[in-house]
Amino acid sequence: MKPSPGLAHCMMLPLLLGSSGSLVSAIGTLLSFSVVVGLYGLCMRALRPRLTETGRLLVSVLLATTLSSCADVLAQRWFLPWQQAFGLYAGLIALQCVVLEYNGFWRQTLTERGKLCALFGALLLLLGTLREVVGSGSLGRSPFESWQGIVLFSDGLPLISLVPGAFIVLALLLAARQALVRPKLNSKETHRP
Template sequence: MNKASVQNSLMLAPLIGATNSLMTALGVWLMFVVVIAAYGTGMAPLRVRLVPWTRVPAGVLLAAALTSCAELVGQAWSLQWQQHLGLYAGLIALQCVVLDSNEFFQSPWRDRLRLCGLFGALMMSMGLLRELVGNGTVGAHLSWLVGGLDWPGWILTADGGLRLATLVPGGFILLGLLIAAKQAWLRLSN
Protein backbone atom coordinates (compact mmCIF):
# COMPACT_ATOMS: atom_id res chain seq x y z
CA MET A 1 0.00 0.00 0.00
CA ASN A 2 1.47 3.36 -0.95
CA LYS A 3 1.93 6.27 1.42
CA ALA A 4 -0.69 8.53 -0.14
CA SER A 5 -3.46 5.97 0.16
CA VAL A 6 -2.76 5.43 3.87
CA GLN A 7 -2.83 9.12 4.77
CA ASN A 8 -5.83 9.77 2.51
CA SER A 9 -7.81 6.90 4.00
CA LEU A 10 -7.18 8.24 7.49
CA MET A 11 -8.46 11.64 6.42
CA LEU A 12 -11.64 10.04 5.08
CA ALA A 13 -13.08 9.44 8.57
CA PRO A 14 -13.20 13.12 9.62
CA LEU A 15 -14.12 14.13 6.07
CA ILE A 16 -17.28 12.02 6.24
CA GLY A 17 -18.02 12.03 9.96
CA ALA A 18 -17.25 15.59 11.02
CA THR A 19 -18.71 17.54 8.12
CA ASN A 20 -22.41 17.49 8.99
CA SER A 21 -22.23 21.29 9.31
CA LEU A 22 -19.90 23.97 8.04
CA MET A 23 -18.85 25.04 11.55
CA THR A 24 -17.99 21.51 12.67
CA ALA A 25 -15.91 21.02 9.52
CA LEU A 26 -14.14 24.34 10.05
CA GLY A 27 -13.41 23.53 13.67
CA VAL A 28 -12.02 20.07 12.94
CA TRP A 29 -9.84 21.45 10.18
CA LEU A 30 -8.52 24.24 12.41
CA MET A 31 -7.77 21.69 15.13
CA PHE A 32 -6.06 19.47 12.54
CA VAL A 33 -3.84 22.31 11.33
CA VAL A 34 -2.86 23.41 14.85
CA VAL A 35 -2.09 19.89 16.10
CA ILE A 36 -0.21 18.89 12.93
CA ALA A 37 1.90 22.07 13.10
CA ALA A 38 2.64 21.62 16.80
CA TYR A 39 3.46 17.94 16.27
CA GLY A 40 5.85 18.72 13.42
CA THR A 41 7.54 21.43 15.45
CA GLY A 42 7.81 19.27 18.57
CA MET A 43 8.90 16.10 16.86
CA ALA A 44 11.63 17.66 14.69
CA PRO A 45 14.23 18.03 17.48
CA LEU A 46 13.21 14.70 19.01
CA ARG A 47 13.48 12.72 15.78
CA VAL A 48 17.27 13.13 15.51
CA ARG A 49 17.86 12.28 19.17
CA LEU A 50 15.71 9.15 19.37
CA VAL A 51 16.69 5.61 18.48
CA PRO A 52 14.60 4.54 15.45
CA TRP A 53 12.48 2.01 17.35
CA THR A 54 11.48 4.64 19.96
CA ARG A 55 10.22 7.21 17.44
CA VAL A 56 6.75 5.70 17.10
CA PRO A 57 6.04 5.46 20.86
CA ALA A 58 7.39 8.98 21.37
CA GLY A 59 5.27 10.20 18.47
CA VAL A 60 2.17 8.54 19.90
CA LEU A 61 2.74 10.21 23.27
CA LEU A 62 3.35 13.63 21.73
CA ALA A 63 0.39 13.38 19.36
CA ALA A 64 -1.97 12.17 22.08
CA ALA A 65 -0.86 14.95 24.42
CA LEU A 66 -1.29 17.64 21.77
CA THR A 67 -4.67 16.32 20.68
CA SER A 68 -5.87 16.10 24.27
CA CYS A 69 -4.77 19.67 24.92
CA ALA A 70 -6.52 20.83 21.74
CA GLU A 71 -9.70 19.02 22.81
CA LEU A 72 -9.57 20.66 26.25
CA VAL A 73 -9.11 24.08 24.65
CA GLY A 74 -12.01 23.32 22.29
CA GLN A 75 -14.16 22.25 25.21
CA ALA A 76 -13.34 25.43 27.12
CA TRP A 77 -13.98 27.54 24.01
CA SER A 78 -17.27 25.96 22.99
CA LEU A 79 -18.75 22.90 24.61
CA GLN A 80 -21.42 22.47 21.90
CA TRP A 81 -18.82 22.39 19.15
CA GLN A 82 -16.56 20.02 21.07
CA GLN A 83 -19.46 17.63 21.70
CA HIS A 84 -20.19 17.44 17.98
CA LEU A 85 -16.60 16.43 17.25
CA GLY A 86 -17.02 13.06 18.90
CA LEU A 87 -14.08 10.78 18.28
CA TYR A 88 -12.91 12.61 15.18
CA ALA A 89 -10.64 14.92 17.16
CA GLY A 90 -8.90 11.87 18.61
CA LEU A 91 -8.17 10.61 15.11
CA ILE A 92 -5.93 13.64 14.58
CA ALA A 93 -3.36 12.01 16.86
CA LEU A 94 -3.40 8.88 14.73
CA GLN A 95 -3.03 10.99 11.61
CA CYS A 96 0.03 12.68 13.13
CA VAL A 97 1.76 9.37 13.77
CA VAL A 98 0.91 7.93 10.35
CA LEU A 99 1.98 11.11 8.57
CA ASP A 100 5.24 11.06 10.54
CA SER A 101 5.95 7.43 9.68
CA ASN A 102 5.28 8.26 6.01
CA GLU A 103 7.89 11.06 6.22
CA PHE A 104 5.31 13.79 5.71
CA PHE A 105 7.17 16.14 8.05
CA GLN A 106 10.43 15.70 6.14
CA SER A 107 8.78 16.73 2.86
CA PRO A 108 9.02 20.33 1.62
CA TRP A 109 6.77 22.78 3.44
CA ARG A 110 4.89 23.58 0.23
CA ASP A 111 3.79 19.95 -0.11
CA ARG A 112 2.66 19.90 3.52
CA LEU A 113 0.81 23.19 3.10
CA ARG A 114 -0.83 21.93 -0.09
CA LEU A 115 -2.08 18.76 1.62
CA CYS A 116 -3.47 20.70 4.60
CA GLY A 117 -5.09 23.23 2.28
CA LEU A 118 -6.63 20.53 0.12
CA PHE A 119 -7.94 18.75 3.20
CA GLY A 120 -9.40 22.06 4.45
CA ALA A 121 -11.04 22.79 1.11
CA LEU A 122 -12.60 19.32 1.05
CA MET A 123 -13.80 19.69 4.66
CA MET A 124 -15.35 23.10 3.98
CA SER A 125 -16.96 21.96 0.74
CA MET A 126 -18.47 18.84 2.30
CA GLY A 127 -19.58 20.77 5.39
CA LEU A 128 -21.21 23.49 3.30
CA LEU A 129 -22.96 21.04 0.96
CA ARG A 130 -24.16 18.75 3.74
CA GLU A 131 -25.50 21.63 5.83
CA LEU A 132 -27.14 23.22 2.81
CA VAL A 133 -28.79 20.01 1.61
CA GLY A 134 -29.45 18.53 5.05
CA ASN A 135 -30.68 21.53 7.02
CA GLY A 136 -31.38 24.17 4.41
CA THR A 137 -29.06 26.59 6.21
CA VAL A 138 -25.58 28.02 5.83
CA GLY A 139 -23.47 28.89 8.88
CA ALA A 140 -26.20 27.97 11.37
CA HIS A 141 -23.81 27.14 14.20
CA LEU A 142 -21.41 30.05 13.87
CA SER A 143 -21.90 30.82 17.56
CA TRP A 144 -20.07 27.57 18.38
CA LEU A 145 -16.80 28.99 17.10
CA VAL A 146 -17.43 32.70 17.65
CA GLY A 147 -18.59 33.05 21.23
CA GLY A 148 -21.40 35.41 22.17
CA LEU A 149 -22.86 35.59 18.68
CA ASP A 150 -26.54 34.72 18.51
CA TRP A 151 -26.99 34.35 14.77
CA PRO A 152 -29.18 31.63 13.27
CA GLY A 153 -27.30 31.58 9.98
CA TRP A 154 -28.86 31.94 6.58
CA ILE A 155 -32.03 29.91 6.50
CA LEU A 156 -32.71 28.97 2.90
CA THR A 157 -35.68 26.65 3.32
CA ALA A 158 -38.41 26.94 5.93
CA ASP A 159 -38.98 23.20 6.32
CA GLY A 160 -35.32 22.17 6.56
CA GLY A 161 -33.72 19.86 4.09
CA LEU A 162 -32.96 16.25 3.40
CA ARG A 163 -31.95 14.93 6.84
CA LEU A 164 -29.99 12.02 5.34
CA ALA A 165 -27.35 14.45 4.09
CA THR A 166 -26.31 15.33 7.67
CA LEU A 167 -25.88 11.68 8.67
CA VAL A 168 -22.75 9.63 7.95
CA PRO A 169 -24.36 7.54 5.16
CA GLY A 170 -25.42 10.78 3.49
CA GLY A 171 -21.80 11.94 3.62
CA PHE A 172 -20.71 8.81 1.78
CA ILE A 173 -23.48 9.26 -0.78
CA LEU A 174 -22.58 12.93 -1.34
CA LEU A 175 -18.88 12.13 -1.65
CA GLY A 176 -19.68 9.37 -4.15
CA LEU A 177 -21.82 11.77 -6.18
CA LEU A 178 -19.05 14.37 -6.17
CA ILE A 179 -16.48 11.79 -7.33
CA ALA A 180 -18.86 10.61 -10.07
CA ALA A 181 -19.43 14.21 -11.18
CA LYS A 182 -15.68 14.78 -11.35
CA GLN A 183 -15.19 11.62 -13.41
CA ALA A 184 -17.99 12.65 -15.78
CA TRP A 185 -16.50 16.12 -16.11
CA LEU A 186 -13.07 14.70 -16.94
CA ARG A 187 -14.55 12.40 -19.59
CA LEU A 188 -16.47 15.25 -21.19
CA SER A 189 -13.42 17.52 -21.26
CA ASN A 190 -11.31 14.89 -23.06
Protein backbone atom coordinates in the same frame (compact mmCIF):
# COMPACT_ATOMS: atom_id res chain seq x y z
CA MET B 1 8.27 -2.38 4.29
CA LYS B 2 7.49 0.79 2.38
CA PRO B 3 4.53 2.76 3.77
CA SER B 4 1.46 2.91 1.57
CA PRO B 5 0.53 6.42 0.39
CA GLY B 6 -3.13 5.40 0.34
CA LEU B 7 -3.05 4.60 4.06
CA ALA B 8 -2.76 8.23 5.11
CA HIS B 9 -5.70 9.17 2.95
CA CYS B 10 -7.82 6.29 4.28
CA MET B 11 -7.12 7.37 7.83
CA MET B 12 -8.30 10.91 7.04
CA LEU B 13 -11.65 9.66 5.76
CA PRO B 14 -13.37 9.11 9.16
CA LEU B 15 -12.30 12.57 10.33
CA LEU B 16 -13.39 14.13 7.06
CA LEU B 17 -16.79 12.46 6.91
CA GLY B 18 -17.62 12.46 10.60
CA SER B 19 -16.79 16.04 11.44
CA SER B 20 -18.17 17.81 8.36
CA GLY B 21 -21.84 17.83 9.38
CA SER B 22 -22.00 21.61 9.19
CA LEU B 23 -19.81 24.50 8.16
CA VAL B 24 -19.20 25.48 11.80
CA SER B 25 -18.03 22.00 12.74
CA ALA B 26 -15.85 21.81 9.61
CA ILE B 27 -14.16 25.11 10.48
CA GLY B 28 -13.59 23.99 14.08
CA THR B 29 -12.18 20.66 12.93
CA LEU B 30 -9.90 22.35 10.43
CA LEU B 31 -8.63 24.75 13.08
CA SER B 32 -8.01 21.95 15.58
CA PHE B 33 -6.36 19.76 12.94
CA SER B 34 -4.10 22.59 11.75
CA VAL B 35 -2.94 23.51 15.24
CA VAL B 36 -2.28 19.93 16.38
CA VAL B 37 -0.51 18.83 13.19
CA GLY B 38 1.50 22.06 13.06
CA LEU B 39 2.68 21.79 16.66
CA TYR B 40 3.35 18.08 16.19
CA GLY B 41 5.54 18.82 13.15
CA LEU B 42 7.52 21.48 14.99
CA CYS B 43 8.11 19.29 18.04
CA MET B 44 9.05 16.20 16.05
CA ARG B 45 11.40 18.21 13.86
CA ALA B 46 13.46 18.96 16.95
CA LEU B 47 13.19 15.43 18.39
CA ARG B 48 13.47 13.25 15.27
CA PRO B 49 17.31 13.38 14.89
CA ARG B 50 17.81 12.27 18.49
CA LEU B 51 15.52 9.23 18.38
CA THR B 52 15.91 5.63 17.28
CA GLU B 53 13.19 4.00 15.16
CA THR B 54 11.50 2.39 18.17
CA GLY B 55 11.84 5.51 20.26
CA ARG B 56 10.43 7.59 17.42
CA LEU B 57 7.24 5.52 17.41
CA LEU B 58 6.76 5.87 21.16
CA VAL B 59 7.51 9.61 21.19
CA SER B 60 5.31 10.10 18.13
CA VAL B 61 2.32 8.43 19.79
CA LEU B 62 2.83 10.22 23.11
CA LEU B 63 3.30 13.62 21.51
CA ALA B 64 0.34 13.25 19.15
CA THR B 65 -2.04 12.10 21.88
CA THR B 66 -0.85 14.82 24.25
CA LEU B 67 -1.38 17.59 21.71
CA SER B 68 -4.73 16.18 20.62
CA SER B 69 -5.88 15.86 24.23
CA CYS B 70 -4.79 19.41 25.01
CA ALA B 71 -6.74 20.68 22.01
CA ASP B 72 -9.77 18.72 23.19
CA VAL B 73 -9.50 20.13 26.73
CA LEU B 74 -9.18 23.68 25.37
CA ALA B 75 -12.24 23.07 23.19
CA GLN B 76 -14.14 21.87 26.26
CA ARG B 77 -13.18 25.05 28.04
CA TRP B 78 -14.07 27.60 25.37
CA PHE B 79 -16.18 25.82 22.72
CA LEU B 80 -18.16 23.24 24.67
CA PRO B 81 -21.13 22.83 22.26
CA TRP B 82 -18.81 22.21 19.33
CA GLN B 83 -16.56 19.95 21.39
CA GLN B 84 -19.49 17.77 22.46
CA ALA B 85 -20.21 17.02 18.82
CA PHE B 86 -16.55 16.78 17.80
CA GLY B 87 -15.15 14.94 20.85
CA LEU B 88 -15.42 11.54 19.18
CA TYR B 89 -13.08 12.61 16.40
CA ALA B 90 -10.35 14.34 18.43
CA GLY B 91 -8.41 11.10 18.80
CA LEU B 92 -8.35 10.67 15.04
CA ILE B 93 -6.16 13.75 14.73
CA ALA B 94 -3.56 12.05 16.92
CA LEU B 95 -3.80 8.90 14.83
CA GLN B 96 -3.38 10.97 11.69
CA CYS B 97 -0.22 12.59 13.08
CA VAL B 98 1.36 9.16 13.63
CA VAL B 99 0.28 7.94 10.19
CA LEU B 100 1.72 11.06 8.55
CA GLU B 101 4.97 10.56 10.47
CA TYR B 102 5.47 7.08 9.05
CA ASN B 103 4.08 7.85 5.60
CA GLY B 104 6.87 10.26 4.70
CA PHE B 105 4.75 13.40 4.94
CA TRP B 106 7.43 15.33 6.83
CA ARG B 107 10.12 14.46 4.25
CA GLN B 108 8.18 16.32 1.55
CA THR B 109 8.84 19.95 0.76
CA LEU B 110 6.87 22.65 2.51
CA THR B 111 5.00 23.37 -0.73
CA GLU B 112 3.90 19.75 -1.16
CA ARG B 113 2.77 19.54 2.46
CA GLY B 114 0.92 22.83 2.08
CA LYS B 115 -0.88 21.58 -1.03
CA LEU B 116 -2.01 18.39 0.72
CA CYS B 117 -3.21 20.28 3.79
CA ALA B 118 -4.98 22.89 1.64
CA LEU B 119 -6.69 20.12 -0.32
CA PHE B 120 -7.86 18.47 2.89
CA GLY B 121 -9.07 21.80 4.27
CA ALA B 122 -10.89 22.73 1.07
CA LEU B 123 -12.58 19.34 0.91
CA LEU B 124 -13.56 19.54 4.58
CA LEU B 125 -15.08 23.01 4.15
CA LEU B 126 -16.82 22.04 0.90
CA LEU B 127 -18.32 18.92 2.47
CA GLY B 128 -19.40 20.87 5.54
CA THR B 129 -21.06 23.57 3.44
CA LEU B 130 -22.81 21.14 1.10
CA ARG B 131 -24.02 18.90 3.91
CA GLU B 132 -25.38 21.85 5.85
CA VAL B 133 -27.11 23.43 2.85
CA VAL B 134 -28.66 20.20 1.55
CA GLY B 135 -29.21 18.60 4.96
CA SER B 136 -30.91 21.48 6.77
CA GLY B 137 -31.86 23.85 3.96
CA SER B 138 -29.85 26.72 5.40
CA LEU B 139 -26.31 27.95 5.82
CA GLY B 140 -25.01 29.14 9.14
CA ARG B 141 -27.75 27.62 11.27
CA SER B 142 -26.41 26.81 14.68
CA PRO B 143 -27.97 23.97 16.64
CA PHE B 144 -26.74 25.64 19.83
CA GLU B 145 -28.43 29.02 19.38
CA SER B 146 -31.78 30.34 18.21
CA TRP B 147 -30.24 32.04 15.16
CA GLN B 148 -31.47 30.33 11.99
CA GLY B 149 -28.79 31.48 9.57
CA ILE B 150 -29.46 32.01 5.89
CA VAL B 151 -32.50 29.90 5.01
CA LEU B 152 -32.26 28.70 1.42
CA PHE B 153 -35.26 26.38 1.38
CA SER B 154 -37.64 25.33 4.12
CA ASP B 155 -36.87 21.63 4.51
CA GLY B 156 -33.64 19.85 3.83
CA LEU B 157 -32.73 16.23 3.39
CA PRO B 158 -31.87 15.12 6.93
CA LEU B 159 -30.01 12.04 5.65
CA ILE B 160 -27.28 14.28 4.24
CA SER B 161 -26.59 15.69 7.71
CA LEU B 162 -25.76 12.20 8.96
CA VAL B 163 -22.53 10.29 8.28
CA PRO B 164 -24.09 8.03 5.58
CA GLY B 165 -25.10 11.24 3.80
CA ALA B 166 -21.46 12.32 3.86
CA PHE B 167 -20.60 9.23 1.81
CA ILE B 168 -23.28 10.22 -0.70
CA VAL B 169 -22.03 13.80 -0.99
CA LEU B 170 -18.41 12.64 -1.28
CA ALA B 171 -19.36 10.14 -4.00
CA LEU B 172 -21.18 12.88 -5.92
CA LEU B 173 -18.16 15.18 -5.60
CA LEU B 174 -15.83 12.44 -6.83
CA ALA B 175 -18.16 11.70 -9.77
CA ALA B 176 -18.27 15.41 -10.67
CA ARG B 177 -14.48 15.62 -10.52
CA GLN B 178 -14.14 12.52 -12.69
CA ALA B 179 -16.55 13.98 -15.25
CA LEU B 180 -14.59 17.25 -15.38
CA VAL B 181 -11.07 15.87 -15.64
CA ARG B 182 -11.80 12.87 -17.87
CA PRO B 183 -10.07 13.28 -21.20
CA LYS B 184 -12.31 14.06 -24.15
CA LEU B 185 -13.27 10.94 -26.04
CA ASN B 186 -12.77 10.84 -29.77
CA SER B 187 -15.94 11.11 -31.79
CA LYS B 188 -14.70 8.30 -34.04
CA GLU B 189 -14.83 5.78 -31.24
CA THR B 190 -16.43 2.53 -32.28
CA HIS B 191 -18.52 0.36 -30.05
CA ARG B 192 -17.65 -3.31 -30.09
CA PRO B 193 -19.99 -6.06 -28.97
